[in-house]
Amino acid sequence: MAEALFTNDEPLTAKRLDDFVIEIDRLISPASKTLRWGLMRLLELLNCIPIFVIGKLSLYENLSLEDRLKVLQRLERSQFPPFLLSFVAYKTLLSLVYFEDEQELTKLGYPGPARERYKRSLRLLEGTREKDHAHEATT
C-alpha cells in the first residue's frame, strides 16, 4: 500500500519499504489492543477488497502497482463507510511516517526547524528599548 501511495517518479526501494513497516509498527505499538485489532481487521479487509472495487479476483498484495493504485483511488471515493475507513486509516498512518522523513521534507521545500518570523517581534522589542533609552537620556 505504501508503495502505491508514495511511488512518484522514482520507485521506492525495498529497504525503504522495510524501514517503513518497522516505523509504522513502532508508532502504533502503544495503542490499545482493540485499536490494533481494528487496524489489523481493516488491513485484512483491504487485502480482500479488489474484487469489489476493480472486479479482480486477487488479494490486494498480489496486484500490480497500477492496480493497487486504482484500488486506492476507488476507495477514497467509496460511499461504503468501511471501505473509506480502511483507506483513510492507513493513508493517515502511512503518510504521517513517510512525510516525516527529512529527505522527503526537504524535497517538498520544508526548511527544517529554523524560524525567522519571531525575530520581527524581537526587533520591535529592541527598537522600543532603544527609544526608551534615548528618551531617558534626553530627559
Add this chain to the structure above:
Amino acid sequence: MRAEPVTRGREVTAPFSAKCDVVIIGSGAGGAVVARELSLAGHSVIVLEEGGYYTPAEYGAMTPSNSLRRLAREAGFAAAVAVGETPFISLMSGKCVGGSSVLTGGVCFRIPDPVLHEWSTELGLTDLSPEKLDPYFSEVERAIQVETVPETMRSRSTELFVEGADKLGIKMKSLRRNTHGCKGASRCNFGCPNGAKMSVDISYLPDALANGTHILADALVQKIEILGGRATGVFGKFLDQVTGEPKVPFYVRAKAVVVSCGSLHTPVLLRKSGLDSRHIGRHLTLHPAFRVCGIFDEYVGGWDGALQSVYSDDFQSEGITLVSAYSAASILAAGFPGSGKEHYRIAAELPRLGVFGGMIHDEGMGQVRRWISREPLISYRMHERDAHRMFKGIQILGKMAFAAGAREVLLPLFGSEPIARESDLDALTERPPSVRRFECMSFHPLGSAKMSITSEQGVVKPSGETWAVDNLFVADGSVLPTSIHVNSQLPVMAMSLRIAKQIAADFSRISRRAA
C-alpha cells in the same frame, strides 16, 4: 520541573502503598491545578498519572510521530464511532505528565458570557456566573502567563486568513495563548520544542512538587475504593516497561479522591468503581473542528510563526468559530487528497499552502462507554443542525481562501478533488454531500460527567463532589454542563481551581467524614 519527585512507575518493581490527604487521578489541566492548590494549602497530595513522564527538553526534541506515540492516547489514533449521518471524528488527548496541556495549541479563552448566563440562570448553577468565575480565570491566567499573540508572530498563512476575512467583511481578533518566549515553531500540538508553552508540567506541577506533592507516572488507576458511601482510596497497577500492560500493584489511601482523567476516561473510572448515574458518560460534546487549505501562487511557509494567532466570533450566534491554524508538515501531507502522483503533486505545494480552521459549538450527542479495552468506546451522533453549521463553516473558509487569492482550495471532504472556482463551494449547500465524507477532528471533549443542581440532572454537585459518593470529586472538562464555543484549556483550569479551593475550604468536614 525537578525530576526526583516524579516516580516513573515503569521502574517500580515492588508493590507500593501510601497514605495521603488527597489522591488525584490525572496530571493534566484539571489535576495539576488541584494538586498545586491543595499542596499550597498544606495538604499531602499524591498524583497518579497513567501516561509517562517526559521533560520539556525530551518531548521538545521528539518528531511528531514520536510525540504522538509517547504523549497521546492511542498514539494519536483515537476516534469516535460515528452513529447515523455523522462524520469520522478523530480525537486528540494527552496521556503523559501534563496531559493534554502539553499537546494544545495554547489558545486561551474564558467561557463566553452567554454560555455562563445559560449555566447560571437556566441550569441554576448560580455560582458559575461571569462575575463569580472571574477571580478563578484571572488567577489561572496569571499562573500560565496568558498573553495576546502579537501581530508580528502571525505566520504568512494567518496573514492570508486575515486578508481573506477582511475582503469578506469578517472581523478577526488576536488570540490569547499561554506562552512565554514563543519562537513560532508552529508545532505546539506535539509539545513545544522551545519550552515556551506554559503547559501545566511547566506552570503548575513544579509548585506542587515544591510543596511536597508526589507524582507517580505510568500509574493506571483501576478502581476507586468506596466504603460506606465515601471514597477512601484507589487501587491500580504500574505499567510494565516493555509491554505497557498493568503489572505491579499499588494502593493509595486518602481522605479525598479527585478524578481528573478528562472527559473520555473519567466516566469509565466512575462506572468501574460502581457509580451508576445514567448521566455518567452521556452528553459528551466534541467541538468538531475542520480545516480548509488554500494553495497560493506565492511562497507561504506557514510553519514560520505562531501555530494559532487569530480568530473570529462573527458567526458565534450561529455556533461557528473561525480560527487560524497550522500543523506539522507530515500531518498536513497526510490529509491531502489523492494517491500516488496526484497526492504528491499536492504535497509538493506545501510551501504555498495556507490553512484556515474552524470549529462548531455542538449539541452534545456523544457518549463514552466501558468496554473490553482499557480505552473507552466513544460514540457520537452529529445533530442535523451541527452538520449544517459545519457545511456553512467550510463554505465560509473556502470563500475566505479564494478571497485571499488561493488558486486551488482543498476541502475537508474525503475523495474530493481540489476546487478552482468559488462557485463550486455553493454545491455544499445546494447539493450537500454525505456528512460521513467530512474529515473532522476534536481537541475538546467535554461534559461526560456534568455538573448539576440536583442528582437527577447530572453527576457532580456544584462543588465538584459526586452526588453519589462522599469525598469523591471530579475536576476536569467532564464537569462542564454544555459545550462552550471555545478552546477548553483555560475553562477546565478555572473550573478545577474553583473546585480545589472549595475542597481546601471544606477539608475539615471532609476529614471528619473520612475518620
